[in-house]
Amino acid sequence: HRHLLGIEGLSALDLTALLDLADEQVEVSRQVEKKKSTLRGRTQINLFFEPSTRTQSSFEIAGKRLGADVMNMSVASSSVKKGETLVDTAATLNAMRPDLIIVRHHAAGAVHLLAQKVDCSVVNAGDGAHEHPTQALLDALTIRRNKGGIEGLTVAICGDIVHSRVARSNMLLLATLGARVRLVAPSTLLPPGIEGLGFETFTDMRRGLDGADIVMMLRLQRERMNGSFVPSTKEYFRFYGLDQEKLSWAKPDALVMHPGPMNRGVEISSEVADGAQSLIREQVEMGVAVRMAVLEALASHLPNR
Numbered sequence: 001h002r003h004l005l006g007i008e009g010l011s012a013l014d015l016t017a018l019l020d021l022a023d024e025q026v027e028v029s030r031q032v033e034k035k036k037s038t039l040r041g042r043t044q045i046n047l048f049f050e051p052s053t054r055t056q057s058s059f060e061i062a063g064k065r066l067g068a069d070v071m072n073m074s075v076a077s078s079s080v081k082k083g084e085t086l087v088d089t090a091a092t093l094n095a096m097r098p099d100l101i102i103v104r105h106h107a108a109g110a111v112h113l114l115a116q117k118v119d120c121s122v123v124n125a126g127d128g129a130h131e132h133p134t135q136a137l138l139d140a141l142t143i144r145r146n147k148g149g150i151e152g153l154t155v156a157i158c159g160d161i162v163h164s165r166v167a168r169s170n171m172l173l174l175a176t177l178g179a180r181v182r183l184v185a186p187s188t189l190l191p192p193g194i195e196g197l198g199f200e201t202f203t204d205m206r207r208g209l210d211g212a213d214i215v216m217m218l219r220l221q222r223e224r225m226n227g228s229f230v231p232s233t234k235e236y237f238r239f240y241g242l243d244q245e246k247l248s249w250a251k252p253d254a255l256v257m258h259p260g261p262m263n264r265g266v267e268i269s270s271e272v273a274d275g276a277q278s279l280i281r282e283q284v285e286m287g288v289a290v291r292m293a294v295l296e297a298l299a300s301h302l303p304n305r
């Protein structure tokens with residue numbers, strides 16, 4: 001594959017190969033002094049039209065660990081603010097002959113469009129409510145390292161599923177690797193038409209968490225709600241916020257995940273987020289290893305210069 005635009009279309013074999021490669025990168029990603037040369041002489045542009053803490057910084061660290069020259073495009077101070085279109089921005093950057101462009105955009109499909117307009121490899125760092133493939137890969141790597149595998153696990157994805165690209169990529173990846181995926185949310189935050197696609201849905205947290213090995217919490221994405229249904233924070237936390245009591249409904253050895261950014265006291269309590277069953281910090285660490293693996297996997301498909 002020349003690009004990584006989504007989990008959709010990747011086979012169990014593709015995913016396992018990427019996760020194996022990422023596992024090998026975990027030790028390397030911790031050794032700052034041992035930079036690799038896989039991307040020496042290559043230029044990586046991080047083009048983020050939406051805010052990011054984890055994804056952008058870990059792509060920058062990953063690129064640098066592999067020897068690439070990494071440039072963070074500041075969209076807020078770019079000519080995008082003067083009305084330049086996505087296609088013109090892509091053509092402009094393409095003329096500078098980058099080897100990799102990492103893109104986050106608020107519109108679903110924007111990354112696919114950009115990939116058609118440039119000569120280099122493109123990685124989707126999140127497009128609207130569509131996909132966030134490297135997040136799903138780092139979640140899977142974290143699960144694998146803690147549970148020994150993915151097949152047969154029961155994973156409860158809870159919260160604002162309808163607006164979540166993280167949920168979508170995770171649903172695709174986890175189902176492909178043989179996990180049982182449950183979606184737990186108020187009916188207004190479940191994707192319409194999801195019934196019959198092989199995912200169990202629950203509107204009741206107690207039933208949804210019963211027997212879960214992994215409890216994956218999601219943030220309420222108010223920026224995507226367009227005034228339709230915005231639950232009150234207090235009410236939401238009472239019914240759907242993960243606190244110690246609700247976590248006790250899952251398996252005793254259940255582990256808690258959250259892609260970040262967290263809204264403490266809304267979808268998760270601090271006690272759980274910082275507790276012994278939380279993998280949240282490890283997820284962030286795995287982000288660097290996974291992004292190194294993705295960049296390495298694309299390295300053999302980069303343009304000949």
Ligand code: CP
Pocket residue numbers: 051052053054055056126135259260261
């Ligand atoms: N999980 C995630 O994508 O975080 P950022 O928005 O901080 O990159």
